Amino acid sequence: MPELPEVEHFRHILLPLIVASVAETSASASTTTSTTSVSSPAVGLECPPPLPTKRFPSQEDIDLINDGCYVMKDVLRKGKMLCIVLQKQLHDTASSAKKNGRGVKRKRQQHSNLAEENIGITGRESTLYLSLHMGMTGRISSPNNVPSLESLSGNDAYPPPHTHLIIRSNGKEAAFSDPRRFGSVLVNVGDNDATTWSSNSIPTFQDIAPDALHLSEAHCTMLKSTTFDPDATQPTIVEQLTNKKKGIKGLLLDQRAVVSGIGNWVADELLYRSCIHPDQSFLTIDEAHVLVKEMQYVLTTAIACSKNGVDYPQEWLFHRRWRNGGGKGHDNSKDFDGKRISFVQSGGRSTAVVPSRQKLKARKRVCQTTTKKSISNNECAGASLTNGEVHRDKKEAKAIKESRKVITSGSGSRKRSSSDEASMGIESMTSRRRSMRLKN
Incomplete structure (x- = not known):
């Protein structure tokens, strides 16, 4: 396509x-003559x-x-x-x-x-x-x-x-x-x-998302500009690519999601150069920045090559992904550096991936931010937590909750905390008021 x-x-x-x-x-x-x-x-x-x-x-x-x-x-x-x-x-x-x-x-x-x-x-x-x-x-x-x-x-x-x-x-x-x-x-x-x-x-x-070339060029220009506005409410392309549950290749192929114009081979090229697995979800800010930078480079380079009638750079995955001597059970293709290329299904399409370069990392959504002002260093640091780190945080929270329950070792009876005593006092007051109304 x-x-x-x-x-x-x-x-x-x-x-x-x-x-x-x-x-x-x-x-x-x-001004032309009649013979023309x-x-x-x-x-x-x-x-x-x-x-x-x-x-x-x-x-x-x-x-x-x-x-x-x-x-x-x-x-x-x-x-x-x-x-x-x-x-x-x-x-x-x-x-x-x-x-x-x-x-x-x-x-x-x-x-x-x-x-x-x-x-x-x-x-x-x-x-x-x-x-x-x-x-x-x-x-x-x-x-x-x-x-x-x-x-x-x-x-x-x-x-x-x-x-x-x-x-x-x-x-x-x-x-x-x-x-x-x-x-x-x-x-x-x-x-x-x-x-x-x-x-x-x-x-x-x-009916389609903003153009991928225009968005990536605007983002790269904004990074070079000294008039960057941190209070802008319009989400940038980087923010739209981060912390999404959907696999990144499927997100790029969806012409109505974040950008339009990216298809199968361009998506594979971007992810290969960015060292991101096609099924990776919950991208970090740093990964999204690299991806947008490669998006701008690949698109502008490919357009210039087509205009000048020359081939794409030889180190691109483009030249090897069409050799479907790879494919199911026959992963014989190699990239420019000699690393093995595997062909998998991602985003509903046949996908070329280099496993040694593009590793799938287990992640979960750990923070959600609505505006740029609400993004703090501590919150964004949690955006790249692995499953083990998230599990450890849950165990610590559970230990803190258990520490609030003081259990006696002899009788096994539970000591009342100040909150429990306060709630029981309120219940006794309401019962006394109810009995007084019945007497009256």
């Missing part, structure tokens, strides 16, 4: 299709048959977008999700209407009829969001750049096999292909007066 580094690479493939300004495009077109063919800035979508039936726009919606004079204004990413921002051209389309004559009026009437039939879009919206999810085998390609995936056999033909959507804009094109058809293309209506876009305004971005 394409993960954050691959999806960010797909975003870079789509960037040349963005139309910076319709006015600039029109001006450049007016100028492509329209309007976006054009083509869906080669067969058209996917699930989580994909209908042919009617595709036609409405093509006839709506939309231009591609931006390509955003959050986690593993891409969003193409389409905006109506601001210039008057009277010239195109005059050119096409009555056919335009007939198409507009058809679009109005489709709108009355509760079709998602009408083609008259000022802003549309075209969201793409890669699923298991989805990828974005261009005539000059056909990315390869580990899950797919090498095929650099364009458009790739199983292409479901071709996007043309700004004189360029790109294709979305998905052999296993677990990906999706969704169309959502944006704000009418939107001039800028954020993850909060895009429906498909609202």
Whole structure:
């Protein structure tokens, strides 16, 4: 499955299709000679048959977008999700209407009829969001750049096999292909007066956790900054990763929990470099700091390697985890340092782990804090207690409780403590008051 580094690479493939300004495009077109063919800035979508039936726009919606004079204004990413921002051209389309004559009026009437039939879009919206999810085998390609995936056999033909959507804009094109058809293309209506876009305004971005790259970079920048605010109430990524009962790999793979964009191989790489077992729960503050630092390094390095067309660093576990000569009963793979790699199930996924480097530590939740001010050194020191230390603390507490019970050795009778005598005195007073009321 394409993960954050691959999806960010797909975003870079789509960037040349963005139309910076319709006015600039029109001006450049007016200065060209008549012998030069100028492509329209309007976006054009083509869906080669067969058209996917699930989580994909209908042919009617595709036609409405093509006839709506939309231009591609931006390509955003959050986690593993891409969003193409389409905006109506601001210039008057009277010239195109005059050119096409009555056919335009007939198409507009058809679009109005489709709108009355509760079709998602009408083609008259000022802003549309075209969201793409890669699923298991989805990828974005261009005539000059056909990315390869580990899950797919090498095929650099364009458009790739199983292409479901071709996007043309700004004189360029790109294709979305998905052999296993677990990906999706969704169309959502944006704000009418939107001039800028954020993850909060895009429906498909609202259901997932913050982006792993942005959070890790912000955390590393905050650590270097001298204006750190200890009174901030918003929990940091480190606080969200610590003291959780769920195994750390399962927590990272959950796209709605702490971060989005991390998949199977990225999670294995982070935990391998951080020397943390995938099933480890109740991470300490120090472990979470190391994990976030490695998260920022692995993601930025992988993106840079994809952009420059070079392999990932040779010491990465990535190059060995795909050799499933490991697997059940055949742990023959070794990491860059010659240490044995085992393949286990963690977080519901096949996981590469180096036992000599990533040890599972037994822990329990020992402190819960709600704000940064309530975290003291003594409380946080208990966050990394082992089972034996917790058991010893329980024994000491039990001994203190038993010491409060004074038992005589001769008669075996129990001496009354001051609290017992006080409670008995209250009971005798209430009984005397009850008897006096009965006499009256």
